[in-house]
Structure formats: C-alpha cells, structure tokens
Amino acid sequence: MNRNDLQQIAINWFEQQNWVPFAFQKQVWTAFLQGKNGLLNAPTGSGKTYALWVAIVLEYIRKNPDYLSEHKKGLKAVWITPLKALSIEIKQAAERFVEGIGVPLTVGIRTGDTDQKERAAQKRKMPDLLITTPESLHLLLASKGYDQTFKNVTAIVIDEWHELLGSKRGVQSELALSRLKTIASQLRIWGISATIGNLDQARQVLLGPDSSAFENSTLIRANIKKRIKVKSIIPKKMETFPWRGHLGLHLLEEVIPIINKSKTTLLFTNTRSQCEIWFQKILEKHPEFAGEIAMHHGSINKETRIWVEHAIRNEQLKAVVCTSSLDLGVDFAPVETIIQIGGPKGVARFLQRAGRSGHQPGKESVIYFLPTHAIELIEASALQKAVKDKIVEDRVPYLNSYDVLVQYLTTLAVSNGFFPEEIFPEIKSTFCFQSITKEQYQWVLNFITMGAQSLQSYDEYKKVEIEADGKFKVNSRGVAMRHRLQIGTIVSDAILTVKYMKGGFLGSIEEWFVSKLKPGDVFTFAGRNLELFKVKNMQVLVRKSNKKTAKVPSWMGGRMSFSSEMSELLREEMYLANSTSGKSRELNALNHIFEKQRQDSIVPGPGQFLIETFKTREGYHAIFYPFEGRFVHEALGSLLACRISLLSPITFSIAFNDYGFELLSDQEIDMQQVLDNDLFTTDFLSSDLRKSLNATEMARRKFRDVAVISGLVFTGYPDKLLKSKHLQSSSQLLFNVFKEYEPDNLLFQQAFTETFEHQLEEGRLQLAMERISTQTILWKRCQKPTPFSFPIITDRLREKLSSEKLADRIRKMTIQLEKS
Incomplete structure (x- = not known):
C-alpha cells in the first residue's frame, strides 16, 4: 500500500466520526510514514493524540499487509505521558481508532497505579501499544531481557514534552531514548508540545543535538487559531492599600453567577491549601451546591480523583475547585468556563488552563481572572496582552545531572x-x-x-x-x-497517608505540616474538618470534627514565582499606568491606587527604578521595586543587604513578593552612600551571592x-x-x-x-541588575507606607501572626493610612 492509500484509511474513519482531519494531522502522518522523527506543536484540545496514534497504526498496516491472518505479537509502540491521569484517555483514543478500522492491536497501561496482576500479565505478553510514564519506562529497563522487549518498537511518543523538558524527568527520558535508539533499529521518536517558547531547542533536547535522529527530523506546528477570551472579575469596591492573603474570598459571590450559567466550571487555585479553603467556603455560603461541587488536587486519593474526572466527563458536576492536577491534557468536553483564582505566575500555565474550556477543535476558551488583591489586576492586563501577542515562556533544560x-x-x-x-x-x-x-x-x-x-x-x-x-x-x-x-x-517531603481511625483512606499530606500538629488539633483536608488522633507507621489517624475553625494544610510547592516573560509583561503594563490613553479596563480600575501612589511617591516609568524609604514603629524600611518575581527578589535582597553591611555594620530582616523587596532595620540606611557605591553592579556577583545567601x-x-x-x-x-x-x-x-x-x-x-x-536563577538576577544599571534610580523619602509597599510589608507580618490577628492588624494599618 502506498502512502495515499494508507492515509485514505484514516480519512474514511474520520468521516465516519463526522470529523475532518486537520492539515497538521495529515502532515504528521506523511512525515511519520516517510520515516522522520519530529516535534508536534499544537494547542490543547486540537486532536494531537490522533495525529500520532493514526500514524503509528498506519505504519503497522504498511509493514504487515496480512495483519488479519498473521498478527505478530509483541511491543510495537510506547507512549510516554508525564501524568498517570492522562493514560486512560490516551488508551481510549487508541482503542477507538484500532477497533474502528478493525486492526487487532492491543493497548495497555503501565504506571505506578497498574496492579501486580496486570504487570505479571504484561511480563508474559506485552501489549502492542503501551502507555507509560518516564519512571515506569525506567523500571522496564531495569528488568532482565528488556532489549528483547523493545527490539521491535517502531515508535516512541513523548506527550506534554514541554512539561518534562525543564525537569530531571526530561533527563530521565533523554537517557531512556538514547538506549532505545540503539536497541530498536526502526525507531521513530516524536514529541508533542503545547505552549512553549523555545521549540527548536525542545526538539534538540528530545532527539539529541548532533544525532542522526535530529538530522532526520521535522517540526510541525498546528496552525489552529485557538480563540481565548480573558475576562477579569473587577471588584465593585477596591482597597487603596492592597494586601496578599485573603485568597480572593471577598469575590466569592461574584463567582456564583458564573458557575450557575455554565455547564461545568473549573476553579483553578495555585496551592492545595487555597483549593481546600475555596471548596469549604463555597459550600458554607451555598449549601445548595452539595453533591454538585467537588475538589481535585494531587494529595487526594486516586479513587476520588478518578471519580471526579469521570463525573466532569458525564456532566454530573457543576464546578470543581482544583490545582495544577487538572492542568495537563485532561479532555473534558463539558467544561465551558475556567476561573483562575490569583495570578498564575506564568503565561504558559494560564494558556494551558484556559485550554481546559472549550476543549474541542474550533471552540472558544473562556477564562475569568479573579484577583486575590488589587495589584494582581496588572497581571490580568499583562496576561491579556500575552494571549493576544502569543508570548510564551522558554523551558530551560538541565545539563550534567x-x-x-x-x-x-x-x-x-x-x-x-x-x-x-x-x-x-x-x-x-x-x-x-x-x-x-x-x-x-x-x-x-x-x-x-x-x-x-x-x-x-x-x-x-x-x-x-x-x-x-x-x-x-x-x-x-x-x-x-x-x-x-x-x-x-521526583523527590518530595516524606508523604503520610491520612486515614480515618475506623474506615477509609482520604489522601496524603506532607510530613512537615503534620509535624506542627498535636493530637486533638483540627485541620481541613479533602473538604472535611478532621481531628488528629495520632501519627503511627506513616499514617495520620483522624476522626471527623464539628469544630468550625481549623488549620489548613500547606504544601511545600505552594509559592511560585513569576517567569521572566511574565515579569517583562508586568513592567510594561506598570509603565502604561502613567499614560492617559491605551489603558486596559483593569488598569483603569486601579486609577485610585495609582493616584494615591503618586501622592505619596511615584509610579515609575520605563527608564526608572524606584526605591522608597520611610519609618514606622517597626523600624526603618527601604523598599526596592525591580518587578522581577519573588525568587530573583529573594536573592537580590540578600545580596544588597550583604553589600550594604560591608559599608556600615547593620542587620536587616528581608521581605519580598513578585513586585519588590524590603530591607527593614532598626537604624537608617545611608541611601546616598548605597547609590554612590554602585551596589547594583554585577561585578563579583557569584562570590557575593555565595556569601550573602x-x-x-x-x-x-x-x-x-x-x-x-x-x-x-x-x-x-x-x-x-x-x-x-x-x-x-x-x-x-x-x-x-x-x-x-x-x-x-x-x-x-x-x-x-x-x-x-x-x-536562585542567577542568570535572571544578572540580567535584572544589568537592566537596573541602565535606569535612572529614583529614591523617594516617604512619610508612610505607600500602596505599592503595602503588600510587601503585610507579607512579612504574616510569618509572625495568625490569620485572624493579621487581618485585624492590617485593618488597623489601613484605617490609619487612609486617615492620613
């Protein structure tokens, strides 16, 4: 059979489903049948799974024209996914096609969730097509005779390659591929990637930069215009002194009509603790949602997660509060609306989440942005620009791991x-x-x-x-x-299982959180208030509690930083605050904050770097605004503190957020001396950083x-x-x-x-300091905290105070500042 005849088999099957293949799907089929390796770049929900499954099956038909009478057993293709949750869907897509055209290929899954009986069956007889994770693939390489298992494999597909690329799981995948290339002489390697900036480098990493696999490869981009509508939820009344910490709950009632008018809504939070709190609060204020709302995050047990995923598919749920556990590839056609609670800190993550709604070719994705504090509206404005101009982050690959x-x-x-x-x-x-x-x-x-x-x-x-x-x-x-x-x-903190004293398993929690609890303490988990009985044999034994107040678990992965692209977009939006026209409705909604900031200090422009100093009863504050993300600010704050202390002996406490950092001391910094001594120089950066941090x-x-x-x-x-x-x-x-x-x-x-x-992102720190050295430094001596400085100061207080005391303290501070 020639290539056209083979492709006609697929086209006929597509017609039976009332579908028309996209140009990029046909391009992949052609390139694969020509023996090429490659990277497919396509948006979420555009049919990329069929682009490669179809190619693999057509290649099998070409090599085995008598496949109905003479089916050769053994592994023929491996599909690697970073998430176990995706494997069932990928299997269903493959089975739908092979059964639809009557090819006797079997499809199996091999992940950490695969039971012992199924593994033993696979050991005796491998499926024709195997879906697995990077870890499970290495476990197969650790079994005797793996070379015989893989020798007839003609294709390896690595799904969501952008997710693996900037991690050691990517390195793991590179090493596995280097071995399989030698064992399987007919091997074709393909990656699938959604939103990523450095696509050419991604293909190099996948195939090996100087290999024959790279020379015989292609990059195929799906030219599908995915329409994404971004809507900001702008509070009717907005504080003049914004602070991070109320998790956006003051806008809860704005969310209810959005949920009511959509078939299904996913509410994305950045942390598991925020997910738990939002779920609790929605049910508390709107008990009518009981049974129609669920929660999904990585620490909830597998059975519950799978139930939630099926319930979304079957349109049984009105809303799901979730974390990045539902970020990738999960195909839920009924999802109409996404709500992003708080800044997602990166363009790619935002686009990925937006793509969860309207997850079908040609459908519009709708995403609402709910700011947890006023200044996050600048992020909303920046994200809208990024969506319009198609700006996406690079993923940085690891070297010499x-x-x-x-x-x-x-x-x-x-x-x-x-x-x-x-x-x-x-x-x-x-x-x-x-x-x-x-x-x-x-x-x-x-x-x-x-x-x-x-x-x-x-x-x-x-x-x-x-x-x-x-x-x-x-x-x-x-x-x-x-x-x-x-x-x-993947190395995480030791994980403990949460279990009722009599009865079921609820999920898992990090040891460092449990280590802070005493028996009798009540905490919220999996949407319930639980009382700790005791910790025994890596199990947290609990019973239900009727207490209203409870501690909310926090997970180590909770604090994310801006990507460099996001920082740049944010600075550009900030500079627009001073112009009279061309501003987004988000920036216009913040006019009163910018006005107050101008009264007390300034709103910096493109060539300006702002430093503010003022005194409160806590001491002398110096606030710097690079707008570079919290990781860069943590390093830059420590570096500056170290360099200042060389000029005169002085100790600081350091606070930082995504917009800037604060040096607080009991004595005044001689800021003129700081500026005269060029403390933002990149000279001796590495050695000073080593000392300071x-x-x-x-x-x-x-x-x-x-x-x-x-x-x-x-x-x-x-x-x-x-x-x-x-x-x-x-x-x-x-x-x-x-x-x-x-x-x-x-x-x-x-x-x-x-x-x-x-x-510490030393490279980014270097670039930030080089940029600052070209700007005019504006030092403003202020009488009191400014709207820009307020979120940084209150962030430091949260380390010392409980949430109730913090809210009271901030309320008092705000009243004082607004009076003055």
Whole structure:
C-alpha cells in the first residue's frame, strides 16, 4: 500500500466520526510514514493524540499487509505521558481508532497505579501499544531481557514534552531514548508540545543535538487559531492599600453567577491549601451546591480523583475547585468556563488552563481572572496582552545531572548489565550530557562500583560489580530491589497517608505540616474538618470534627514565582499606568491606587527604578521595586543587604513578593552612600551571592534530592518510609563528609550548581541588575507606607501572626493610612 492509500484509511474513519482531519494531522502522518522523527506543536484540545496514534497504526498496516491472518505479537509502540491521569484517555483514543478500522492491536497501561496482576500479565505478553510514564519506562529497563522487549518498537511518543523538558524527568527520558535508539533499529521518536517558547531547542533536547535522529527530523506546528477570551472579575469596591492573603474570598459571590450559567466550571487555585479553603467556603455560603461541587488536587486519593474526572466527563458536576492536577491534557468536553483564582505566575500555565474550556477543535476558551488583591489586576492586563501577542515562556533544560546518570547506569546494571565503552557514546549523544568528559564518566563508574572516594571503606555504596569480561552488573538481589523501589527523579517531603481511625483512606499530606500538629488539633483536608488522633507507621489517624475553625494544610510547592516573560509583561503594563490613553479596563480600575501612589511617591516609568524609604514603629524600611518575581527578589535582597553591611555594620530582616523587596532595620540606611557605591553592579556577583545567601545551607538542602536520586540515601520500603528528618540528617552527614574530604565530588558540586541555576536563577538576577544599571534610580523619602509597599510589608507580618490577628492588624494599618 502506498502512502495515499494508507492515509485514505484514516480519512474514511474520520468521516465516519463526522470529523475532518486537520492539515497538521495529515502532515504528521506523511512525515511519520516517510520515516522522520519530529516535534508536534499544537494547542490543547486540537486532536494531537490522533495525529500520532493514526500514524503509528498506519505504519503497522504498511509493514504487515496480512495483519488479519498473521498478527505478530509483541511491543510495537510506547507512549510516554508525564501524568498517570492522562493514560486512560490516551488508551481510549487508541482503542477507538484500532477497533474502528478493525486492526487487532492491543493497548495497555503501565504506571505506578497498574496492579501486580496486570504487570505479571504484561511480563508474559506485552501489549502492542503501551502507555507509560518516564519512571515506569525506567523500571522496564531495569528488568532482565528488556532489549528483547523493545527490539521491535517502531515508535516512541513523548506527550506534554514541554512539561518534562525543564525537569530531571526530561533527563530521565533523554537517557531512556538514547538506549532505545540503539536497541530498536526502526525507531521513530516524536514529541508533542503545547505552549512553549523555545521549540527548536525542545526538539534538540528530545532527539539529541548532533544525532542522526535530529538530522532526520521535522517540526510541525498546528496552525489552529485557538480563540481565548480573558475576562477579569473587577471588584465593585477596591482597597487603596492592597494586601496578599485573603485568597480572593471577598469575590466569592461574584463567582456564583458564573458557575450557575455554565455547564461545568473549573476553579483553578495555585496551592492545595487555597483549593481546600475555596471548596469549604463555597459550600458554607451555598449549601445548595452539595453533591454538585467537588475538589481535585494531587494529595487526594486516586479513587476520588478518578471519580471526579469521570463525573466532569458525564456532566454530573457543576464546578470543581482544583490545582495544577487538572492542568495537563485532561479532555473534558463539558467544561465551558475556567476561573483562575490569583495570578498564575506564568503565561504558559494560564494558556494551558484556559485550554481546559472549550476543549474541542474550533471552540472558544473562556477564562475569568479573579484577583486575590488589587495589584494582581496588572497581571490580568499583562496576561491579556500575552494571549493576544502569543508570548510564551522558554523551558530551560538541565545539563550534567550526574545524580540521574548514576541512577540510570545502576538501572542498566540491575537488568542485563552493561559495557561502559558501549554506553558512553549513547550518553554523550544526549543534550544533557553532550559535554561530559571521559574523566567525568570514569568518576561516575567509580562511584557506582566503589562509592565515592571518601566512602570506599563502606560496602553499602559498592552496588555494581565488574565481572571478568568487563561487564558492569548488580548481582545482589537486595541492592536490585532497593534500586527498583527508588527509580524516579521526583523527590518530595516524606508523604503520610491520612486515614480515618475506623474506615477509609482520604489522601496524603506532607510530613512537615503534620509535624506542627498535636493530637486533638483540627485541620481541613479533602473538604472535611478532621481531628488528629495520632501519627503511627506513616499514617495520620483522624476522626471527623464539628469544630468550625481549623488549620489548613500547606504544601511545600505552594509559592511560585513569576517567569521572566511574565515579569517583562508586568513592567510594561506598570509603565502604561502613567499614560492617559491605551489603558486596559483593569488598569483603569486601579486609577485610585495609582493616584494615591503618586501622592505619596511615584509610579515609575520605563527608564526608572524606584526605591522608597520611610519609618514606622517597626523600624526603618527601604523598599526596592525591580518587578522581577519573588525568587530573583529573594536573592537580590540578600545580596544588597550583604553589600550594604560591608559599608556600615547593620542587620536587616528581608521581605519580598513578585513586585519588590524590603530591607527593614532598626537604624537608617545611608541611601546616598548605597547609590554612590554602585551596589547594583554585577561585578563579583557569584562570590557575593555565595556569601550573602548562605549558599552552603541552600546547597545542603538541595543535596538531599541529589542524594536520593543517585541512591546515596535509601528512602525506605513502601510500608516503612524513612521520615524526612532522617533523610535530611543522612544526606547532611554525607554533604559534610564531601565538603571536608572530597570537595571535587561531582554530586556535591551539582548541589551548588542547581542551587544557583535553578533555585536562585542567577542568570535572571544578572540580567535584572544589568537592566537596573541602565535606569535612572529614583529614591523617594516617604512619610508612610505607600500602596505599592503595602503588600510587601503585610507579607512579612504574616510569618509572625495568625490569620485572624493579621487581618485585624492590617485593618488597623489601613484605617490609619487612609486617615492620613
């Protein structure tokens, strides 16, 4: 059969569904049948799943024209998804097509949720098409004879590649692909990516920058105009002194009519705790929604999450309050409306969430933006511009993640074993390890066979043996079992399960939150008020409570920072505040705040950098406004504090948010001296940053993740996980040993590199300081806090006060400021 005949099979099937294939779907089918690799860039809900499933099935028909009488068993294609929740849908799409055209291909799922019976069945007989996650793929590479399992695979598709790209799961995927390219000679590699800025680099990372796979590849963009309507919910009455902390609940009644007039609404919150609070408050104020509203976040148990997903599909729910657990790929046709509560901190995340509504080709997506405080309306205005001008963030890939490499080589040693000289070219062909030297590779090999130089006397670190023929192999069953239990790169705080004393399992919660509770304390979880009875064997035993006030769990992932693109858009909007025309309705709604800001200080323009100083009963405040996001401000605040203290001995407490940072002291800063000494210079940036931030302490915390991924520290067996403080103390002990005796240890060095590159975003800090050095610095001596400074000051207070006391304190401060 030629290509046209094959494509006609798909076109006929599309017609039976009353669909017409998009141009990009046909382009993918053609490129795949030509033997090309590639990256498909298409918006959410545009039919990208069928672009690749159809191509894979057509290729099978071409190679096996007698497929009805002679079906060859065995794995033929692998579909990798970052989220287990997506696998059922992907399976349904594949089955719908193969059954529709009568091809006898079986489809299976292999994730952490797959039960033991199903895994055993797969071991005996693999499905033709397998849907899996990066972790489960590595677990397959850790099983003996994996090369026989994968040798006839003709296609690997990595879905949501933009999500994996900027993480160590992306590195994990790169290494797996480097191995499979060697084993499966007919292999075609395709990635699917939605919103991302650096598409060409994304394709390089996927295929390997200098590989033949990259040379024989194509980038296909779906030219589908996805209409996105952004509507801001503007409060009728707005405070003049905005503060972060009321979670947007003052606008709850504005949300109810939106929910009522839509078939289904998803309310996206940025944190799990905010999700819990909104769910509780809607039910409290509107009990008529009982049974029609649900909650979805990553810590709720699997059964409940799956039930919620089915209920959305079947139009049983009016609204779902959720977090990023529903961000990706979940295809809910009935969802009409999205409400984003608070700034999403990034354009891509906002677009991804908008795409959840009208999730069908040609349908308009509607997203409402609900500001949690007034100044977030500037973000709403900036996001509208980004949507209009199609501005999206880059995802920064990881380089030289030696912890992932150590884990991967141990995986190969657990299964068939490996010869180092055969594997080295494969590793070097990946984007992450393109610059790895022979010496660094030898260090990693020494590490897995002997432990680090300073740990050679301890047998537990000698995991891999070198056999007589030079093969590297794990022969200990205990080592192999512990390694398989720990495959993966997602390291979180120790997770405890929440369970009724008599009865069911409710979900999971991070240990650091539970460690702050005493028996008898009441906390909100999964939409219920629960009283803690005791913590035993990694389980939090609870009973229902009728108490009205309860603590809300917070999760470590709760504080996100602006992306650099978002920061730039925000600055541009801020500069527009001074113009008389061309302003959005959001900026016009903030006129009274800008007016008050001008009375007390200024609203900076494009070439200006604002510094405000004033005195309160707390001390002397100096506030700086780079508008660069909280991570950059945390680093810049510490750096500046360190440089000022070199001029005169002075100690500061530092507060920061996405707009600026505050240095608070009991003595006045000589600001003229600060400006005269050019303290914003980028000279000696790295060394000053190391001094100012206690980089060793930050790297020590980062090293815990590196130690777990590389297998230096064992996290425990499933029913007996180690507490995070034990993990932390084990990894700290190793960190101290390396610091003292082996400072050139690659894993020790990696902890510092990741701290600066990914946590502190040193590159962004450098660019911000270069920008500030070209601006005119305007120092305003103010009599009292300004509207711009107010959110930063109140953010610092929240660390010290309970939420009730904080609200009272802020109310008093606001009354005083408005009087004056």
